[in-house]
Amino acid sequence: MKPILKGILWAVIGFTGGAGLLTLVRLALGMSLWDLEPAISVGYIFGLTGWLLGVGVWDYWARAWFGLPLKKFEANGLSRYFSFNLDHKVIGLQYLAVFFFMLLTGGLFAMLMRLELMRPGREFMDPAVYNQIMSLHGIFMIAVAVAVIIGSFGNYIVPLMIGADDMAFPRLNALSFWLTPLVPLLLLSSLFFGGWDSGWTAYAPLSVTNRTGQLFYNLAFMTLGLSSIVGAVNFLTTVLTKRAPGLTWGRLPIFVWSIIATAILSLLATNFIFVVLLLATLERIAGMAFFNPAGGGNPILYQHLFWFYSHPAVYVMALPGLGVVLEVIAHFSRKPLFAYKWAVAGFLGITALSFTVWAHHMFTTGMPESRTAFMFTTELISIPTGFIFLSALGTIWQGRLRLNTPMLFGLAVIVNFLIGGITGIFLADVPTDIQLQDTFWVVAHFHYTIVSTQIFGLVAAIYYWLPKFTGRMYSERLGKIHFWWMFVTFNTTFLPMFWLGLNGMNRRVAQYPAPLGDVNMWVSLNAFLLGASFAFFVVLIALAWVRGPRAVSNPWAARTLEWQTASPPPHDNFPREPKVVGAPYDYGVPDSTHAIVPAADSGND
Amino acid sequence: MTTTTVPHTRYSRLNINRIGLWLFILSESGIFIALLAVRFYLEGTSRPEALNQTLGLIITAILLLSSLTAYRAETAIAQGDQAGFLRNTLATLILGLVFLAGVGIEWSQAFREFPPQSGFGRVFFAMTGMHAFHVLTGLILFGLLYFNGRRGAYSAESHWGVEAIVKYWHFVDVVWVFFYPALYLLS
Ligand SMILES: [Cu+2]
Numbered sequence: 123m124k125p126i127l128k129g130i131l132w133a134v135i136g137f138t139g140g141a142g143l144l145t146l147v148r149l150a151l152g153m154s155l156w157d158l159e160p161a162i163s164v165g166y167i168f169g170l171t172g173w174l175l176g177v178g179v180w181d182y183w184a185r186a187w188f189g190l191p192l193k194k195f196e197a198n199g200l201s202r203y204f205s206f207n208l209d210h211k212v213i214g215l216q217y218l219a220v221f222f223f224m225l226l227t228g229g230l231f232a233m234l235m236r237l238e239l240m241r242p243g244r245e246f247m248d249p250a251v252y253n254q255i256m257s258l259h260g261i262f263m264i265a266v267a268v269a270v271i272i273g274s275f276g277n278y279i280v281p282l283m284i285g286a287d288d289m290a291f292p293r294l295n296a297l298s299f300w301l302t303p304l305v306p307l308l309l310l311s312s313l314f315f316g317g318w319d320s321g322w323t324a325y326a327p328l329s330v331t332n333r334t335g336q337l338f339y340n341l342a343f344m345t346l347g348l349s350s351i352v353g354a355v356n357f358l359t360t361v362l363t364k365r366a367p368g369l370t371w372g373r374l375p376i377f378v379w380s381i382i383a384t385a386i387l388s389l390l391a392t393n394f395i396f397v398v399l400l401l402a403t404l405e406r407i408a409g410m411a412f413f414n415p416a417g418g419g420n421p422i423l424y425q426h427l428f429w430f431y432s433h434p435a436v437y438v439m440a441l442p443g444l445g446v447v448l449e450v451i452a453h454f455s456r457k458p459l460f461a462y463k464w465a466v467a468g469f470l471g472i473t474a475l476s477f478t479v480w481a482h483h484m485f486t487t488g489m490p491e492s493r494t495a496f497m498f499t500t501e502l503i504s505i506p507t508g509f510i511f512l513s514a515l516g517t518i519w520q521g522r523l524r525l526n527t528p529m530l531f532g533l534a535v536i537v538n539f540l541i542g543g544i545t546g547i548f549l550a551d552v553p554t555d556i557q558l559q560d561t562f563w564v565v566a567h568f569h570y571t572i573v574s575t576q577i578f579g580l581v582a583a584i585y586y587w588l589p590k591f592t593g594r595m596y597s598e599r600l601g602k603i604h605f606w607w608m609f610v611t612f613n614t615t616f617l618p619m620f621w622l623g624l625n626g627m628n629r630r631v632a633q634y635p636a637p638l639g640d641v642n643m644w645v646s647l648n649a650f651l652l653g654a655s656f657a658f659f660v661v662l663i664a665l666a667w668v669r670g671p672r673a674v675s676n677p678w679a680a681r682t683l684e685w686q687t688a689s690p691p692p693h694d695n696f697p698r699e700p701k702v703v704g705a706p707y708d709y710g711v712p713d714s715t716h717a718i719v720p721a722a723d724s725g726n727d
Numbered sequence: 728m729t730t731t732t733v734p735h736t737r738y739s740r741l742n743i744n745r746i747g748l749w750l751f752i753l754s755e756s757g758i759f760i761a762l763l764a765v766r767f768y769l770e771g772t773s774r775p776e777a778l779n780q781t782l783g784l785i786i787t788a789i790l791l792l793s794s795l796t797a798y799r800a801e802t803a804i805a806q807g808d809q810a811g812f813l814r815n816t817l818a819t820l821i822l823g824l825v826f827l828a829g830v831g832i833e834w835s836q837a838f839r840e841f842p843p844q845s846g847f848g849r850v851f852f853a854m855t856g857m858h859a860f861h862v863l864t865g866l867i868l869f870g871l872l873y874f875n876g877r878r879g880a881y882s883a884e885s886h887w888g889v890e891a892i893v894k895y896w897h898f899v900d901v902v903w904v905f906f907y908p909a910l911y912l913l914s
Pocket of ligand 1: 433436479480482483
């Protein structure tokens with residue numbers, strides 16, 4: 123805990139110094155001495171720097187820039203997880219902890235929303251409070267969806283899968299992780315400043331005129347963006363330069379391809395959200411009217427920039443989950459991944475096309491001349507998505523399926539994502555979108571795409587790789603109970619929302635027409651059951667982690683490299699550098715091998 | 728038993744660093760592309776008469792010149808010429824500071840003619856501000872280079888820090904090559 127306390131101390135010093143500096147500048151310019159939002163913004167920049175330096179950047183990295191000797195890193199056991207550790211396996215689990223915490227917290231906010239929506243009228247909370255909770259639920263879950271799989275399993279598994287000893291830039295990796303605890307911290311602190319009510323999209327002009335809580339959303343999202351960019355640089359460099367000998371592009375496990383596609387999207391798109399939030403912050407603190415028409419700004423510009431990031435971002439949310447699914451399905455069907463090259467083309471095709479569709483979120487904002495073009499590009503995306511889908515189906519086809527829990531969750535993703543994809547067509551299509559815009563149809567569609575890929579994908583990944591990172595096995599019986607519980611309640615919660623949307627129930631409003639009351643009551647009760655399934659999952663995993671039976675080192679008889687070493691792997695991953703000699707999924711192909719991992723030197727020969 | 732040791736990676740540390748830096752620069756250019764888009768979306772190609780064209784031209788020339796001295800600093804250290812390296816690093820540092828001072832003068836005039844709350848002012852201050860922030864970080868890094876160079880931290884064989892910061896500096900310069908005409912020359 124010492125590094126964290128030091129980080130907090132330095133952050134407080136930095137924040138105070140930054141806010142003080144601003145006060146001096148204001149004094150010099152003859153302005154009023156104190157203004158809350160500028161003080162928070164400037165203070166945060168210095169506070170963030172102080173936090174990073176204090177938590178470990180100074181001791182283990184930056185001292186060298188000034189010719190000082192680096193501190194010796196000495197943390198082991200549990201304290202490794204509370205320090206500036208450079209091991210990708212530690213960082214992966216650190217990511218998992220932060221974002222799983224956010225997932226559970228965001229889930230609690232969803233429960234509160236469903237509590238209010240049980241009945242049509244005003245029940246438990248003020249409509250303004252409802253909007254704050256809705257906004258918090260939205261951004262918590264968006265942060266989870268953007269970062270949880272790539273942060274945890276991307277970090278833990280990708281270097282193992284490519285036979286590397288670590289990521290290309292271990293210190294940057296630790297840096298990108300230590301930015302992330304600030305995200306939930308900032309978002310929860312917003313409640314002390316009146317919260318904010320503009321949802322996760324934070325459309326202007328509302329977001330440049332509402333309470334100070336909005337500023338915390340801006341700062342949190344920018345911080346998350348910074349972490350994403352640093353992570354993306356690291357992932358791409360790692361895959362480009364650290365693959366084991368023989369691991370050609372055509373032999374790369376499909377999960378690695380999904381992480382490559384995700385990293386490209388993060389790398390290229392994230393700075394657009396950074397700019398739009400920066401401009402919105404400047405509008406709040408310096409009166410530079412970019413977006414508010416009252417001051418001569420243009421709110422449509424906000425939407426253009428916001429969606430130029432946020433549409434690619436929905437693929438940042440979807441692709442890692444789809445990568446996990448293809449990975450799991452290939453291993454549990456005991457067959458080569460069907461149409462491997464087309465699946466890769468699918469990931470890369472989605473990556474390219476996702477930069478051409480952003481304005482499909484703006485069909486109702488008054489730009490009739492370009493709607494058809496964006497409808498066309500949006501529907502075009504179903505082609506590469508179809509590649510991934512068909513690859514999954516073709517792999518299952520005539521496979522010798524092993525229906526273990528990870529596989530069940532993988533199959534669930536296919537079913538749910540199909541529903542998400544088909545209902546998306548009605549939103550891509552201009553005439554229907556104009557009717558369905560801002561209704562619960564959108565809510566249902568979005569949850570069917572993002573929860574099914576990222577969250578079901580995450581759960582599949584946790585079951586699949588649990589023996590890898592804990593060395594222990596979960597209970598297959600409890601896992602299957604959990605599967606049916608979560609799969610059924612997910613569908614009974616979200617399927618009726620399509621009907622609610624068609625019947626005119628608006629999203630982001632605490633009240634709705636009385637005839638929709640019964641269905642909402644049903645949805646809420648099922649939502650509570652769905653929420654409870656996560657509590658069950660946490661207990662189940664915790665039990666397995668603490669006292670589950672020891673797992674053999676390759677319980678799934680999988681061929682990819684992460685299973686060809688001890689569980690959990692030693693510090694440098696492999697005793698000696700592995701050599702890749704064949705494709706990763708050639709199950710059932712005579713005389714095929716993916717990789718050879720030489721044993722450690724015995725010292726005798 | 729004979730075992731051949733395969734190197735753990737075919738890429739040297741230097742090449743890994745280079746790839747990382749280029750990816751970072753690629754990502755960072757998104758910031759400036761977005762700001763250019765904002766400029767044209769909100770203000771078209773209009774610009775106020777009050778822009779100080781002489782000052783704009785002078786600071787542009789100074790920044791371009793600083794890219795040249797930065798390049799010379801890198802070549803000097805690559806040839807092991809410590810004195811030349813320090814001289815050119817210092818020159819880059821001074822030219823960069825003069826550029827920032829020029830932006831400061833520009834800003835003080837702009838505050839009167841087209842303040843940040845005005846139509847052109849908001850894009851002018853956002854663009855020059857973001858660019859100046861990158862110049863400032865570059866100067867801090869050059870300061871670090873000079874400080875470390877004086878105690879002989881870099882050599883002909885090992886000077887990744889110099890190479891990275893000089894590349895970053897060229898990038899900041901290229902950004903200005905797009906920003907300057909977008910702000911000063913279009914009409
Ligand atoms: Cu979209």
